[in-house]
Amino acid sequence: MEPAISCRGLRKHYPDVKAVDGLDLSVARGECFGLLGPNGAGKTTTIEILEGLTTPDGGAVEILGLNWKDDEREIRERIGISLQETQLADKLTVLETLRLFRSFYRKGPSPEELLRDLTLEEKRDSRVGKLSGGQKQRLAVACALVGKPDILFLDEPTTGLDPQSRLQLWEVVTRFRKRGGTVLLTTHYMDEAERLCDRIGIVDHGHLIALGTPKELIGRLDAPNVIEFTSEPAVDEGAFSDIPGFHAATLRANAWHLQVDSLADAVPPLIVGVEKRGSRLITLTTHAATLEDLFVSLTGRELRDA
Amino acid sequence: MREIRPALIELTIVRVKEFVRETEALFWVFGFPLLMTVALGFAFRDSGPERVPVGIVEGPAAAGQLKALASSPALQPRIYGADEGRAELRRGKISLLVAGTPPVYRFDPARPEARTARLEADDALQIAAGRRSAFEPRDERVEEQGARYVDFLVPGLLGMNLMSTGMWGIGFVVVNARMKKLLKRLVATPMKKSDFLVSHFLSRIVFLILEVGALVAFAWFAFDVRIHGSWLLFSAICFLGATAFAGLGTLVASRVRTIEAVSGLMNLVMVPMWICSGVFFSYERFPRAAIPFIRALPLTAVNDALRAVMNDGLGLAAVAPMLINLSIWTVVSYVVGLKIFRWQ
Numbered sequence: 001m002e003p004a005i006s007c008r009g010l011r012k013h014y015p016d017v018k019a020v021d022g023l024d025l026s027v028a029r030g031e032c033f034g035l036l037g038p039n040g041a042g043k044t045t046t047i048e049i050l051e052g053l054t055t056p057d058g059g060a061v062e063i064l065g066l067n068w069k070d071d072e073r074e075i076r077e078r079i080g081i082s083l084q085e086t087q088l089a090d091k092l093t094v095l096e097t098l099r100l101f102r103s104f105y106r107k108g109p110s111p112e113e114l115l116r117d118l119t120l121e122e123k124r125d126s127r128v129g130k131l132s133g134g135q136k137q138r139l140a141v142a143c144a145l146v147g148k149p150d151i152l153f154l155d156e157p158t159t160g161l162d163p164q165s166r167l168q169l170w171e172v173v174t175r176f177r178k179r180g181g182t183v184l185l186t187t188h189y190m191d192e193a194e195r196l197c198d199r200i201g202i203v204d205h206g207h208l209i210a211l212g213t214p215k216e217l218i219g220r221l222d223a224p225n226v227i228e229f230t231s232e233p234a235v236d237e238g239a240f241s242d243i244p245g246f247h248a249a250t251l252r253a254n255a256w257h258l259q260v261d262s263l264a265d266a267v268p269p270l271i272v273g274v275e276k277r278g279s280r281l282i283t284l285t286t287h288a289a290t291l292e293d294l295f296v297s298l299t300g301r302e303l304r305d306a
Numbered sequence: 307m308r309e310i311r312p313a314l315i316e317l318t319i320v321r322v323k324e325f326v327r328e329t330e331a332l333f334w335v336f337g338f339p340l341l342m343t344v345a346l347g348f349a350f351r352d353s354g355p356e357r358v359p360v361g362i363v364e365g366p367a368a369a370g371q372l373k374a375l376a377s378s379p380a381l382q383p384r385i386y387g388a389d390e391g392r393a394e395l396r397r398g399k400i401s402l403l404v405a406g407t408p409p410v411y412r413f414d415p416a417r418p419e420a421r422t423a424r425l426e427a428d429d430a431l432q433i434a435a436g437r438r439s440a441f442e443p444r445d446e447r448v449e450e451q452g453a454r455y456v457d458f459l460v461p462g463l464l465g466m467n468l469m470s471t472g473m474w475g476i477g478f479v480v481v482n483a484r485m486k487k488l489l490k491r492l493v494a495t496p497m498k499k500s501d502f503l504v505s506h507f508l509s510r511i512v513f514l515i516l517e518v519g520a521l522v523a524f525a526w527f528a529f530d531v532r533i534h535g536s537w538l539l540f541s542a543i544c545f546l547g548a549t550a551f552a553g554l555g556t557l558v559a560s561r562v563r564t565i566e567a568v569s570g571l572m573n574l575v576m577v578p579m580w581i582c583s584g585v586f587f588s589y590e591r592f593p594r595a596a597i598p599f600i601r602a603l604p605l606t607a608v609n610d611a612l613r614a615v616m617n618d619g620l621g622l623a624a625v626a627p628m629l630i631n632l633s634i635w636t637v638v639s640y641v642v643g644l645k646i647f648r649w650q
């Protein structure tokens with residue numbers, strides 16, 4: 001079967017920025033694919049090109065083996081979309097909003113069923129304007145699911161949400177996948193990408209700079225552990241050369257990030273080395289390497305700033 | 307579970323609900339035109355000619371003169387001391403000062419109401435003194451329905467209301483939805499774009515019936531303003547007017563991205579029509595060369611057609627040019643508006 005989503009050589013150039021600059025992607029049916037990248041990386045532009053909302057300057061897109069030029073209506077029937085920033089009509093109730101969206105599709109669950117699935121039953125007669133951020137986002141996802149889509153596109157579905165709302169949304173996505181649905185989501189939260197996605201594409205400056213399963217990607221880092229520390233005064237990179245299993249160090253916001261093989265081998269000599277240089281250790285934390293660390297090692301920047 | 311209705315119906319219902327829940331909008335559509343009719347209707351009510359204030363200098367004859375002058379419907383007499391009376395005359399508080407017997411009339415002949423007062427006062431005093439009229443004339447006042455200012459005003463207000471609610475009702479909502487990316491969200495569904503625009507138009511028609519009905523009923527009860535011509539034709543004009551303004555609203559809002567910009571553009575389109583299209587006074591007062599252009603405006607067409615049917619009781623033949631005018635505006639604005647419409 002052809003992939004759910006595929007694109008080749010996607011380009012979109014705005015006057016002052018190349019938002020998408022030659023991007024290839026293929027998402028299999030039933031897969032959950034995450035585009036991970038900092039703000040301005042080109043995730044929204046990419047996903048909106050795939051959704052047929054933005055015309056690319058170059059490249060080809062196929063959705064479920066169809067293309068936007070000839071089969072727009074058919075594709076629209078079969079995909080569900082949640083945009084990065086849509087405010088649904090404040091004056092309508094939750095149920096009215098769902099009924100409206102339901103009326104656009106030829107098939108799909110009843111609004112009542114969706115309310116149940118998205119734990120919005122209590123809010124069925126509340127005005128959209130009165131919902132919390134998490135409830136609004138669940139409603140947006142309900143509107144995306146209302147046509148019983150084969151593919152769900154979610155652009156930063158949990159940005160700005162509290163932890164509980166994030167968990168609720170993750171569950172919705174997981175349930176959709178159990179039914180065999182394909183998901184393409186964008187996020188700048190690495191934990192979201194790791195938790196939800198089968199495969200991840202890391203995007204920066206309109207390019208895919210890495211692609212693979214979360215495990216593969218983290219495996220690409222030379223070392224599985226990271227030590228972060230600050231000292232007073234700061235030490236220079238020379239202090240790390242004697243540490244066993246040391247691979248690389250980057251200095252960000254006065255904190256050194258060291259990639260090492262084993263924490264047990266690396267932490268004691270690091271503490272000794274810092275003291276030998278007449279510095280005092282202020283903070284020290286360790287963690288297993290994450291996608292965030294991969295992004296840093298690939299770009300020298302953090303996901304959250306940039 | 308209730309049946310899912312077709313998208314066009316759902317869109318229209320939603321639009322109507324949204325509008326009804328927008329309290330301020332309700333006021334501007336229904337309350338404001340009624341208030342305007344009340345205010346202007348009373349301000350220009352034809353309550354017969356105003357009485358002209360005149361003074362009488364106190365003296366032995368003053369009481370009799372007061373009685374005589376008060377019997378004239380055109381005069382409002384009052385007794386003053388001699389100096390006081392002159393001062394009031396100088397200040398323009400009274401138009402005429404009557405002093406002594408036989409009376410001396412003191413007035414400024416350059417002022418028309420002073421001359422009227424002089425004639426009326428003289429007449430009243432002469433009759434009181436025993437003069438006989440050579441014949442008894444009968445007055446016929448122009449107070450017929452359809453010829454009063456309020457009769458002129460109500461169709462103008464109706465037209466103005468059709469224009470502002472039609473244009474705002476669509477322009478504001480469309481631009482607001484575009485700003486909130488709701489339009490973009492809608493085109494991301496299989497919704498037919500035409501359904502969206504047609505639903506706006508349909509919801510306008512729902513409110514059209516209410517707003518026109520309210521204004522017409524009010525004008526009838528409060529000022530006895532009637533529709534002399536055919537109701538059907540009257541309705542057709544309102545419908546076509548609403549269609550034309552809905553189209554114009556769609557056109558104005560077709561590309562604008564902010565509420566400020568659409569407000570400015572709306573005013574740019576509407577203010578000239580408020581002024582030129584004969585809402586409050588006849589556009590015949592504008593220079594002759596401007597009149598063909600004024601007649602081409604949709605509000606002029608609506609106002610002229612409404613007045614022809616409401617006040618003059620004319621038929622289809624008389625208003626056909628205006629109806630054609632409105633149809634052209636409708637087609638052109640919808641075609642162009644849809645062509646350049648920005649969904650994102």
Ligand SMILES: Nc1ncnc2c1ncn2[C@@H]1O[C@H](COP(=O)(O)OP(=O)(O)O)[C@@H](O)[C@H]1O
Pocket residue numbers: 014015017018019037038039040041042043044045046
């Ligand atoms: N309509 C537009 N006009 C000009 N520049 C744009 C437009 N949309 C996006 N951009 C720019 O393209 C880049 C990528 O944006 P976007 O795709 O929204 O990134 P992300 O979703 O990853 O944060 C940014 O630099 C952004 O400013």
Ligand SMILES: [Mg+2]
Pocket residue numbers: 040043044045084155156
């Ligand atoms: Mg984005």
